[in-house]
Amino acid sequence: MRLKPAQILVLGFAVVILIGTLLLALPVASKTGRSVGFLNALFTATSATCVTGLVVVDTYTQYSIFGQIIILLLIQIGGLGFMTMATLIFLILGKKITLRERLVMQEALNQLAIAGVVKLARYVIFTTLFFEGVGAFLLSLRFIKIYGFSRGIYAGIFHSVSAFNNSGFDVIGDFSSFTPFVEDPVINIVVMALIIFGGLGFSVICDVFTTRSFHRLSLHSKIVLTMTAILLIFGFIVIYFLEHENPKTLGNLSPFGKIMAAAFQSVTARTAGFNTINQSDMTLSAKYFTMLLMFIGASPGSTGGGVKTSTFFLLMLMIYTAITSREYVEIYNRRIPWDNVFKACVIVVVALLLIFTVSFLLTLTEKADFILILFETVSAFGTVGLSLGITPYLSDVGKVLIIITMFRGRVGPLTVALALATRKKIAPIKYPEEKVLVG
Amino acid sequence: MRLKPAQILVLGFAVVILIGTLLLALPVASKTGRSVGFLNALFTATSATCVTGLVVVDTYTQYSIFGQIIILLLIQIGGLGFMTMATLIFLILGKKITLRERLVMQEALNQLAIAGVVKLARYVIFTTLFFEGVGAFLLSLRFIKIYGFSRGIYAGIFHSVSAFNNSGFDVIGDFSSFTPFVEDPVINIVVMALIIFGGLGFSVICDVFTTRSFHRLSLHSKIVLTMTAILLIFGFIVIYFLEHENPKTLGNLSPFGKIMAAAFQSVTARTAGFNTINQSDMTLSAKYFTMLLMFIGASPGSTGGGVKTSTFFLLMLMIYTAITSREYVEIYNRRIPWDNVFKACVIVVVALLLIFTVSFLLTLTEKADFILILFETVSAFGTVGLSLGITPYLSDVGKVLIIITMFRGRVGPLTVALALATRKKIAPIKYPEEKVLVG
Numbered sequence: 044m045r046l047k048p049a050q051i052l053v054l055g056f057a058v059v060i061l062i063g064t065l066l067l068a069l070p071v072a073s074k075t076g077r078s079v080g081f082l083n084a085l086f087t088a089t090s091a092t093c094v095t096g097l098v099v100v101d102t103y104t105q106y107s108i109f110g111q112i113i114i115l116l117l118i119q120i121g122g123l124g125f126m127t128m129a130t131l132i133f134l135i136l137g138k139k140i141t142l143r144e145r146l147v148m149q150e151a152l153n154q155l156a157i158a159g160v161v162k163l164a165r166y167v168i169f170t171t172l173f174f175e176g177v178g179a180f181l182l183s184l185r186f187i188k189i190y191g192f193s194r195g196i197y198a199g200i201f202h203s204v205s206a207f208n209n210s211g212f213d214v215i216g217d218f219s220s221f222t223p224f225v226e227d228p229v230i231n232i233v234v235m236a237l238i239i240f241g242g243l244g245f246s247v248i249c250d251v252f253t254t255r256s257f258h259r260l261s262l263h264s265k266i267v268l269t270m271t272a273i274l275l276i277f278g279f280i281v282i283y284f285l286e287h288e289n290p291k292t293l294g295n296l297s298p299f300g301k302i303m304a305a306a307f308q309s310v311t312a313r314t315a316g317f318n319t320i321n322q323s324d325m326t327l328s329a330k331y332f333t334m335l336l337m338f339i340g341a342s343p344g345s346t347g348g349g350v351k352t353s354t355f356f357l358l359m360l361m362i363y364t365a366i367t368s369r370e371y372v373e374i375y376n377r378r379i380p381w382d383n384v385f386k387a388c389v390i391v392v393v394a395l396l397l398i399f400t401v402s403f404l405l406t407l408t409e410k411a412d413f414i415l416i417l418f419e420t421v422s423a424f425g426t427v428g429l430s431l432g433i434t435p436y437l438s439d440v441g442k443v444l445i446i447i448t449m450f451r452g453r454v455g456p457l458t459v460a461l462a463l464a465t466r467k468k469i470a471p472i473k474y475p476e477e478k479v480l481v482g
Numbered sequence: 483m484r485l486k487p488a489q490i491l492v493l494g495f496a497v498v499i500l501i502g503t504l505l506l507a508l509p510v511a512s513k514t515g516r517s518v519g520f521l522n523a524l525f526t527a528t529s530a531t532c533v534t535g536l537v538v539v540d541t542y543t544q545y546s547i548f549g550q551i552i553i554l555l556l557i558q559i560g561g562l563g564f565m566t567m568a569t570l571i572f573l574i575l576g577k578k579i580t581l582r583e584r585l586v587m588q589e590a591l592n593q594l595a596i597a598g599v600v601k602l603a604r605y606v607i608f609t610t611l612f613f614e615g616v617g618a619f620l621l622s623l624r625f626i627k628i629y630g631f632s633r634g635i636y637a638g639i640f641h642s643v644s645a646f647n648n649s650g651f652d653v654i655g656d657f658s659s660f661t662p663f664v665e666d667p668v669i670n671i672v673v674m675a676l677i678i679f680g681g682l683g684f685s686v687i688c689d690v691f692t693t694r695s696f697h698r699l700s701l702h703s704k705i706v707l708t709m710t711a712i713l714l715i716f717g718f719i720v721i722y723f724l725e726h727e728n729p730k731t732l733g734n735l736s737p738f739g740k741i742m743a744a745a746f747q748s749v750t751a752r753t754a755g756f757n758t759i760n761q762s763d764m765t766l767s768a769k770y771f772t773m774l775l776m777f778i779g780a781s782p783g784s785t786g787g788g789v790k791t792s793t794f795f796l797l798m799l800m801i802y803t804a805i806t807s808r809e810y811v812e813i814y815n816r817r818i819p820w821d822n823v824f825k826a827c828v829i830v831v832v833a834l835l836l837i838f839t840v841s842f843l844l845t846l847t848e849k850a851d852f853i854l855i856l857f858e859t860v861s862a863f864g865t866v867g868l869s870l871g872i873t874p875y876l877s878d879v880g881k882v883l884i885i886i887t888m889f890r891g892r893v894g895p896l897t898v899a900l901a902l903a904t905r906k907k908i909a910p911i912k913y914p915e916e917k918v919l920v921g
C-alpha cells in the first residue's frame with residue numbers, strides 16, 4: 044500500500060508524538076522520579092510537537108532536565124516539520140532526493156511549486172540555526188544575570204528555540220511564563236523578534252532576503268507582510284486601549300512597560316503563547332479580542348498556527364469584492380484565482396466547525412465558564428498555548444479533546460489543503476446548473 | 483436621484499420603524515399613561531418590524547391595547563415585507579405594476595426571477611391569511627378556556643400572527659412567554675406548526691402545493707425541506723438529551739411534556755423566539771447549541787432570519803466537495819454554480835464579523851457574563867428573540883447596538899445578496915493570476 048504525502052505527514056507527526064510520550068512518561072523524565080502518567084505525557088508531547096504550549100503540568104517544576112530536553116527536541120522537530128529534518132539527514136548522507144520525497148516535502152513546507160523545495164529546506168535549517176543562535180546568545184546574556192551562568196545559558200537556549208518555533212513552552216516555573224519580566228526590555232524585544240520571524244514562514248523570509256524590494260516580492264509575501272503588520276499594530280492599539288487602566292495587568296506599569304506589555308500581548312496571541320500578563324486578569328473584552336488574534340494566527344509554512352494571515356486576508360478581500368460589486372478578487376495588480384479564494388473559505392469554515400464541536404463537547408465534560416472553555420479551544424486549535432487557567436484542571440476526556448484539537452490544528456489545514464490541491468478531474472455526469480436562494 | 487431597489491427596501495424598513503417608534507412613544511400606547519421613552523419605543527418598534535422579539539419591557543404589562551396593536555401591525559408589515567403590502571395596495575387599486583416595481587418586489591421576496599413576482603405576492607397574502615386565520619381559530623378555542631372570551635380571542639389572534647411571522651412577541655405578561663403552557667398540547671402544536679410554515683418561505687410552500695411531488699420540486703425547495711427536517715429532528719434529539727434530566731427545565735415534566743418541550747425548543751430556536759422553558763435555566767451546552775440553531779435560522783424569503791438553511795446547506799456541501807476532492811458542488815442531480823456557493827460564503831463570513839464586532843462592543847458596554855452577551859447578539863442577528871435575560875438591563879449604548887444588529891440581521895443579507903446579484907461586469911485591466919498560500 045502506497046501512502047499519500049498527506050498521510051505520511053500525519054503518520055510522521057503521530058509517531059514523533061508517540062515516541063515523545065513514551066520518553067516523557069519515564070520516571071527519569073520527572074523531577075520527582077515518579078512518572079507523570081501516560082495521559083499527561085501524551086498531552087505534553089502533543090503540545091510540544093504541535094508547538095502549542097498548553098501545559099497540564101508546569102514544565103520546569105515537573106520535568107527533569109532530561110524531560111525538558113525531550114520537550115525542546117519535540118518543539119524543534121514539530122516546528123521545522125519532521126520532513127525538513129528528514130531533508131537534513133538526506134543532505135548529510137548525500138543521498139539523491141526523489142520526486143516523491145520532494146512532493147512530501149512540498150506539503151510539509153506548504154509550498155506552491157516543487158521546484159526549489161530542497162533549496163528551501165536547506166534554507167529553512169540555516170535560517171533556523173541563525174535566528175535561534177542569535178536569540179540564544181542575547182537571551183543568555185540577560186538570563187545569566189538572573190539565574191547565574193549555567194541555568195542562564197540553558198534558559199537562553201531553551202527560550203530562544205521555544206520562541207522561534209512559536210511553541211510557548213518556558214522553563215521559568217510555576218506556570219508563570221514571562222510574567223516576572225513584563226518590563227524587561229531585552230527579554231521582551233528578543234522574544235518578540237523571534238516570534239515574529241518564526242511566524243512569517245520561511246518562504247517569505249527567503250523572498251525578502253533575496254529580492255530586497257517590496258515591489259518585486261511574490262504576491263504571497265506582500266500579503267503576508269501587509270497582514271502581519273496590520274495585525275501587530277492593530278492588536279497593540281486595541282490591547283493597550285482595553286488594558287491600560289486595568290490595575291491587574293498594565294495599570295500599575297511604567298508608561299514604557301505599558302507599551303511593552305501591550306505589544307507583547309499582540310505578538311504572542313498570534314500563536315506564540317508566552318505571556319507577560321496573566322491572561323485571566325485581562326478584561327473580558329481583551330480576552331475576546333485575543334481569541335480573534337489566536338484564530339487568525341501566523342502565516343503559512345511557518346512555525347505558527349491558526350487559519351493563517353493570508354487566509355484571513357483573502358476572506359476580507361472576498362467581502363470587499365462582494366460589497367463593491369467587483370467581478371474578481373484582485374490586489375496588488377494581481378487577480379486571485381477562484382479556487383484559491385474557495386480554499387480559504389473551506390479552511391475557515393472547517394476551523395469554525397472544529398472549534399464549535401470541541402468547545403460544545405467541553406461544555407459537557409468540564410465545569411467551567413463558557414469563556415474559559417472557548418478560549419482554551421481556540422488556543423488549542425491555533426496552537427497558541429495561552430489559557431485562562433483551566434488546562435491543569437481539565438478532566439481526562441477534556442485532555443483528550445484538547446490533544447485532538449492541537450493535533451488537528453497543526454496538521455488539519457495541511458491535509459485540507461492537500462485534498463483541495465489534488466482535486467480529481469472526474470465529472471462522470473455533467474448535471475445542469477441550478478441556483479439556490481441564500482441569505 | 484434614483485434609488486436602487488435595495489436602498490428603497492432599507493429606507494422602507496427604516497420609515498416603518500420610525501413611524502412605529504413615534505406611535506409607541508405616545509403616552510396612550512402605555513398602560514401607565516406615561517411614555518416608555520424614545521429609546522425603548524425605538525427598541526420595541528425595531529424588534530417588532532424586524533420580527534425579532536427581544537423586549538426591553540414586557541409587551542402585555544407595559545403597553546396598552548393600542549400599543550399592542552401597533553406592535554402587531556409592525557410584526558405583520560415586517561414579516562410579510564412592506565413591499566408585499568405595497569403590492570396588495572396596487573392590486574386593490576387595480577394599478578398596473580411596472581417592471582421597476584417588480585424588481586423591487588423581487589428583492590423584497592428574495593426571488594430568483596422577475597416572472598411570477600406579482601403572482602407570488604398575491605399568493606403570499608393569501609397564504610398568510612389562511613395560516614393566520616386557522617391558527618387564530620384554534621388558539622382562540624384554547625385561550626378562551628384560560629382567559630375568558632374577549633381576551634381569549636385577542637390572545638388567539640395576537641399569538642397566531644406573531645407565530646406565523648416568527649416574531650416571538652407574546653401577550654402573556656411578565657416576560658413569561660409560553661412557559662405557563664409548557665405541557666399544553668394544543669398551544670404547543672399549533673404554535674410550532676405556524677412557526678415551521680412561516681419559516682419555510684412562501685416560494686417553497688407554493689412549490690409544494692403546486693407540484694405535490696418531492697422529485698419535481700425546485701432544487702431550492704428540496705434543499706430547504708431537507709435541511710429544515712434535519713435541523714428540527716437533530717435539534718430535538720440534542721435538546722432532549724441535554725435537558726431531560728435538568729430539574730429546572732425538562733426534568734420534572736411528564737414523559738410527553740419532555741418530548742413536547744424539547745421539540746418546542748428545537749422549533750423556536752430557529753428564529754421564532756417564543757419559549758416554554760426558561761432559557762437561562764438550561765445547561766451551558768444547551769445554550770451553546772441553541773446559539774448554533776439561532777445562527778442558522780429559517781429559510782430565505784420567509785418571515786425568519788439567520789444565515790438561512792440553504793446557505794448553511796451549501797456551506798456543508800462545499801466542505802463535502804472539498805474533502806472528497808470533487809470538482810463541482812452537486813446535489814440532487816444538479817450542479818450549483820460557483821457564484822452561488824461564493825454568495826453563501828460571503829453571507830456567513832459577514833454574519834460572523836457582525837456578530838463578533840457587536841458582541842465585542844457589548845463586552846465594553848455591559849457588565850454581564852460572556853455567554854449572555856454572545857447569546858443576545860446571535861439572537862438579535864438571527865431575529866430570534868430568545869434571551870438569557872439581559873435585554874431589559876441593557877445600557878443605552880447596548881440597546882442601540884442591539885437595535886442596529888436586529889436591523890442588519892433583517893435587511894443585511896438582503897442587501898448583500900443584491901450587491902452580489904447586480905455585480906458589475908467591469909474589468910478595465912485584466913491582471914495576471916497569482917496564487918496565495920492559505921492554511
Ligand SMILES: [K+]
Pocket residue numbers: 094095096209210211314315316426427428
Ligand atoms: K504556541
Ligand SMILES: [K+]
Pocket residue numbers: 533534535648649650753754755865866867
Ligand atoms: K423572532
